Amino acid sequence: MIKMFKSQPNKHKHETFFREILDQLLLGAVFDGIDRSAPVLRWKNPDELSKLISLELPKKPQTLEEVKEFLLNVVHYSVKTGHPHFVNQLFSSLDPFGLIGQIVTDTLNPSVYTYEVAPVFTLLEMELLKEMRSIIGWEKGDGVFCPGGSFANFYGISCARYRFSPDIKEEGLSGRKLVLFTSVDAHYSVKKGTFLLGIGTKNLVLIRTDKQGRMDPTDLEMRIKESIDKDLEPFAVVATAGTTVLGAFDPILPIANICSKYRLWLHVDAAWGGGALMSQKHRWLLRGVARADSITWNPHKLLAAPQQCSVFLTKHESILQDSNSASATYLFQKDKFYDTKWDVGDKYLQCGRRADVLKLWTMWIGKGSEGLEEHVNTLFDVAKATVDEIKSRPENFKLVLTTPEFVNVCFWYIPKRLQGQENSLDYNENLHKIAPKIKERMIKEGTMMVTYQPLGTRPNFFRLVYQNSELTCHDATFFLDEIDRLGRDL
Amino acid sequence: MIKMFKSQPNKHKHETFFREILDQLLLGAVFDGIDRSAPVLRWKNPDELSKLISLELPKKPQTLEEVKEFLLNVVHYSVKTGHPHFVNQLFSSLDPFGLIGQIVTDTLNPSVYTYEVAPVFTLLEMELLKEMRSIIGWEKGDGVFCPGGSFANFYGISCARYRFSPDIKEEGLSGRKLVLFTSVDAHYSVKKGTFLLGIGTKNLVLIRTDKQGRMDPTDLEMRIKESIDKDLEPFAVVATAGTTVLGAFDPILPIANICSKYRLWLHVDAAWGGGALMSQKHRWLLRGVARADSITWNPHKLLAAPQQCSVFLTKHESILQDSNSASATYLFQKDKFYDTKWDVGDKYLQCGRRADVLKLWTMWIGKGSEGLEEHVNTLFDVAKATVDEIKSRPENFKLVLTTPEFVNVCFWYIPKRLQGQENSLDYNENLHKIAPKIKERMIKEGTMMVTYQPLGTRPNFFRLVYQNSELTCHDATFFLDEIDRLGRDL
Ligand SMILES: Cc1ncc(COP(=O)(O)O)c(C=O)c1O
Ligand SMILES: Cc1ncc(COP(=O)(O)O)c(C=O)c1O
Numbered sequence: 001m002i003k004m005f006k007s008q009p010n011k012h013k014h015e016t017f018f019r020e021i022l023d024q025l026l027l028g029a030v031f032d033g034i035d036r037s038a039p040v041l042r043w044k045n046p047d048e049l050s051k052l053i054s055l056e057l058p059k060k061p062q063t064l065e066e067v068k069e070f071l072l073n074v075v076h077y078s079v080k081t082g083h084p085h086f087v088n089q090l091f092s093s094l095d096p097f098g099l100i101g102q103i104v105t106d107t108l109n110p111s112v113y114t115y116e117v118a119p120v121f122t123l124l125e126m127e128l129l130k131e132m133r134s135i136i137g138w139e140k141g142d143g144v145f146c147p148g149g150s151f152a153n154f155y156g157i158s159c160a161r162y163r164f165s166p167d168i169k170e171e172g173l174s175g176r177k178l179v180l181f182t183s184v185d186a187h188y189s190v191k192k193g194t195f196l197l198g199i200g201t202k203n204l205v206l207i208r209t210d211k212q213g214r215m216d217p218t219d220l221e222m223r224i225k226e227s228i229d230k231d232l233e234p235f236a237v238v239a240t241a242g243t244t245v246l247g248a249f250d251p252i253l254p255i256a257n258i259c260s261k262y263r264l265w266l267h268v269d270a271a272w273g274g275g276a277l278m279s280q281k282h283r284w285l286l287r288g289v290a291r292a293d294s295i296t297w298n299p300h301k302l303l304a305a306p307q308q309c310s311v312f313l314t315k316h317e318s319i320l321q322d323s324n325s326a327s328a329t330y331l332f333q334k335d336k337f338y339d340t341k342w343d344v345g346d347k348y349l350q351c352g353r354r355a356d357v358l359k360l361w362t363m364w365i366g367k368g369s370e371g372l373e374e375h376v377n378t379l380f381d382v383a384k385a386t387v388d389e390i391k392s393r394p395e396n397f398k399l400v401l402t403t404p405e406f407v408n409v410c411f412w413y414i415p416k417r418l419q420g421q422e423n424s425l426d427y428n429e430n431l432h433k434i435a436p437k438i439k440e441r442m443i444k445e446g447t448m449m450v451t452y453q454p455l456g457t458r459p460n461f462f463r464l465v466y467q468n469s470e471l472t473c474h475d476a477t478f479f480l481d482e483i484d485r486l487g488r489d490l
Numbered sequence: 491m492i493k494m495f496k497s498q499p500n501k502h503k504h505e506t507f508f509r510e511i512l513d514q515l516l517l518g519a520v521f522d523g524i525d526r527s528a529p530v531l532r533w534k535n536p537d538e539l540s541k542l543i544s545l546e547l548p549k550k551p552q553t554l555e556e557v558k559e560f561l562l563n564v565v566h567y568s569v570k571t572g573h574p575h576f577v578n579q580l581f582s583s584l585d586p587f588g589l590i591g592q593i594v595t596d597t598l599n600p601s602v603y604t605y606e607v608a609p610v611f612t613l614l615e616m617e618l619l620k621e622m623r624s625i626i627g628w629e630k631g632d633g634v635f636c637p638g639g640s641f642a643n644f645y646g647i648s649c650a651r652y653r654f655s656p657d658i659k660e661e662g663l664s665g666r667k668l669v670l671f672t673s674v675d676a677h678y679s680v681k682k683g684t685f686l687l688g689i690g691t692k693n694l695v696l697i698r699t700d701k702q703g704r705m706d707p708t709d710l711e712m713r714i715k716e717s718i719d720k721d722l723e724p725f726a727v728v729a730t731a732g733t734t735v736l737g738a739f740d741p742i743l744p745i746a747n748i749c750s751k752y753r754l755w756l757h758v759d760a761a762w763g764g765g766a767l768m769s770q771k772h773r774w775l776l777r778g779v780a781r782a783d784s785i786t787w788n789p790h791k792l793l794a795a796p797q798q799c800s801v802f803l804t805k806h807e808s809i810l811q812d813s814n815s816a817s818a819t820y821l822f823q824k825d826k827f828y829d830t831k832w833d834v835g836d837k838y839l840q841c842g843r844r845a846d847v848l849k850l851w852t853m854w855i856g857k858g859s860e861g862l863e864e865h866v867n868t869l870f871d872v873a874k875a876t877v878d879e880i881k882s883r884p885e886n887f888k889l890v891l892t893t894p895e896f897v898n899v900c901f902w903y904i905p906k907r908l909q910g911q912e913n914s915l916d917y918n919e920n921l922h923k924i925a926p927k928i929k930e931r932m933i934k935e936g937t938m939m940v941t942y943q944p945l946g947t948r949p950n951f952f953r954l955v956y957q958n959s960e961l962t963c964h965d966a967t968f969f970l971d972e973i974d975r976l977g978r979d980l
Pocket of ligand 1: 090147148149150151186187189240242243244269270271272298310840841842843
């Protein structure tokens with residue numbers, strides 16, 4: 001008898017189990033389950049869902065049949081983030097090449113720290129990181145796949161700090177007065193980085209943005225000067241290429257000039273916008289990006305790789321090694337028989353590290369860089385079509401930015417009751433309540449998922465964000481019609 | 491015609507592609523490919539491998555057939571970390587339940603930050619974290635799945651720092667003199683944490699260990715007093731439950747008493763040893779663990795969950811929220827229609843976050859907690875059998891610890907030439923060179939993978955580490971025989 005506790009698959013025992021679940025998965029989560037005709041989600045509140053999904057962790061093993069039932073139930077009640085009508089976040093889609101690359105990775109279950117344990121993944125990582133650097137415009141440098149863009153931003157700030165003052169690695173921040181700059185519209189991970197790295201939020205200076213949401217270089221220079229006057233230590237600027245909400249691109253060139261002038265590290269958070277570099281037509285949005293010292297780029301966002309696929313890149317060849325090495329001899333033995341430059345793990349902050357490269361690699365060979373370009377261009381086209389459609393329906397819809405630069409389409413839905421009331425005192429307050437109400441109905445019906453948020457003094461507005469190149473202008477019409485249907489009576 | 495660039499699977503186009511690859515994967519990486527009769531790896535040095543694996547990122551798409559060939563090649567040349575004779579790292583195995591849970595997760599591709607996007611995964615996480623806390627002995631608290639135990643240790647140090655002085659979140663470390671304590675045998679991530687968090691390595695005090703590799707509480711107290719005398723600010727101790735190399739368990743109770751006396755946060759790094767808590771027979775190794783303020787526990791190590799499955803747990807209910815919250819309104823809107831306590835993301839340092847819960851959950855229901863216990867007990871039994879076998883072969887093998895506490899079995903192999911030379915001056919120097927040579931032969935033959943390392947003044951020794959409950963005492967004999975075969979003539 002095969003014992004069920006054993007941590008090794010057994011063909012005799014598990015083959016049918018695997019095959020049956022894989023069959024159902026292909027149906028329920030890869031093909032039919034994310035067809036436009038299927039629901040995006042089947043909403044249940046936490047109490048209801050707790051009853052529908054068995055939340056018991058039993059003492060005795062369940063049968064294979066029970067385990068299978070449980071997993072299919074998980075599929076049934078989970079949000080289908082691969083559904084074309086899931087446009088709620090900066091990730092979506094279920095790329096076929098990405099998915100199979102991910103599944104192959106899982107069955108090999110590697111950890112990328114030494115060549116001996118992950119030879120293929122090590123080579124793929126090095127090559128892909130090199131290619132991404134060359135797309136940025138760097139001939140040399142280094143990089144690492146990270147568990148998310150937030151983490152990649154932490155690397156950026158940490159490398160900048162090391163460059164500014166290498167002795168901080170040993171001495172710590174006691175007695176230092178480091179100051180970091182980013183825009184008010186930057187991603188919140190920059191702020192979290194200042195907690196984590198011991199810099200402190202009050203030493204994060206938030207720079208003004210223009211109407212499109214782009215960092216104002218004049219304000220930046222003024223604030224840098226101010227902090228120098230106060231005897232503080234400015235050390236880095238985090239610019240954003242593709243802000244989270246508005247999709248704005250900070251003007252990298254003037255910012256880079258300021259960074260050169262004051263000898264500050266320039267980190268460009270292109271977590272969201274980095275994918276635009278794949279397109280000859282749209283890469284101008286990041287012009288000057290090669291001037292950056294380091295970059296965050298999440299292929300799991302615009303390029304629609306599976307979660308997570310996030311990259312930190314720098315043009316400084318030895319900074320990751322210098323700033324992060326701890327030379328643990330139990331793992332990075334120097335008396336190995338092969339050249340230990342291939343053991344990359346000592347350079348990184350993680351020890352065990354999942355291989356996030358194969359999914360992107362598989363997408364790249366399955367589509368070619370031209371296919372990735374076409375993917376990106378398609379997203380811009382659908383965004384443009386959406387903007388045009390919104391403009392053609394001025395009674396109900398109002399754009400937040402009349403000409404968005406990127407694939408974020410932000411707009412207010414104005415139900416009949418509020419039309420023509422723009423000048424009334426409580427207009428904004430009323431408008432602010434519309435999106436959450438529509439969102440509630442949308443989620444409960446499960447027909448699509450679109451997010452909303454306020455920004456600065458702007459009341460709640462919807463944000464469509466495109467990463468799924470399956471989308472067409474018909475989907476754009478669907479999104480607007482559906483919002484109209486759900487919100488008309490509000 | 492279906493365009494190949496689209497980020498959406500198409501049944502017509504991709505079904506055969508998926509099925510063929512999955513078939514080959516089951517064969518090559520899940521069943522036959524990790525049978526004892528198959529090689530653990532097919533060694534190629536980086537140059538050779540670069541030719542065998544196509545490292546080209548093409549402009550034009552490859553055919554589905556070519557993509558398939560590439561992926562199967564990746565499988566062929568990758569190390570089979572699920573093979574029973576891969577005992578090189580603190581992770582191994584390919585748990586059947588873990589694997590299928592992971593694959594289901596991938597097809598759903600969630601990010602666990604809001605309930606609306608990941609309802610099922612949110613509930614599963616909450617429940618499993620609660621269960622793990624209750625196994626530790628805590629009635630309340632909080633926790634998070636992390637991208638690795640290193641990251642979990644960073645959370646521990648970060649929470650400790652916040653507790654010590656909440657204003658550091660805003661003010662930063664300027665003007666502070668924080669000091670952290672851990673043992674000389676602690677995992678290197680503690681040191682990396684001091685770089686990252688801005689504390690500085692010189693403010694990490696390394697405490698002496700006894701012969702078994704356990705932290706010496708007397709030395710700890712002395713060093714704490716010393717730093718108080720120097721007007722520094724001791725704030726936390728990181729104890730280890732299961733050290734990386736020797737598998738030692740720091741004595742938590744006396745350490746906890748010292749922490750209480752000096753009001754220090756106690757973080758227990760049980761990344762490796764945490765799994766022993768599942769066993770009634772072996773959980774005494776962590777006695778006193780409920781006294782800790784926080785814990786790192788990697789189910790992907792001893793419990794053999796797929797990479798990565800790492801948990802940070804704390805008994806303090808609001809500390810994650812207090813120390814990490816940035817209240818981003820674009821994601822964590824407070825005007826949602828459901829109770830936003832279910833939107834857990836604001837508490838964490840990451841934004842997008844992979845779901846690492848389902849693989850462990852599936853293992854738990856497939857085996858029951860009793861099965862997990864049997865898994866752990868089996869590993870201890872095989873380790874004990876290995877120790878006994880080593881003792882029975884005293885001419886060739888010498889244990890580093892005569893009675894190891896855990897499933898790390900560390901030993902020297904002594905080839906004929908060195909036998910009886912213990913007193914010669916260059917004995918250690920010669921012995922130091924043996925393990926790397928055997929390792930080279932082992933890797934080139936591909937029959938197994940066992941790691942070696944030096945420790946302190948001890949010359950290189952082998953370390954067998956067990957996480958695969960498929961292993962039996964016959965495998966232990968195989969490991970020793972094989973080392974003997976490979977090293978006899980050295
Ligand atoms: C501009 C920007 N930077 C960084 C991030 C963080 O990326 P991740 O969610 O992978 O941590 C995001 C996430 O949306 C983002 O929009
Ligand atoms: C004791 C200990 N703590 C922490 C870690 C780090 O865990 P991870 O590799 O998941 O970052 C390890 C890794 O081996 C370890 O042995």
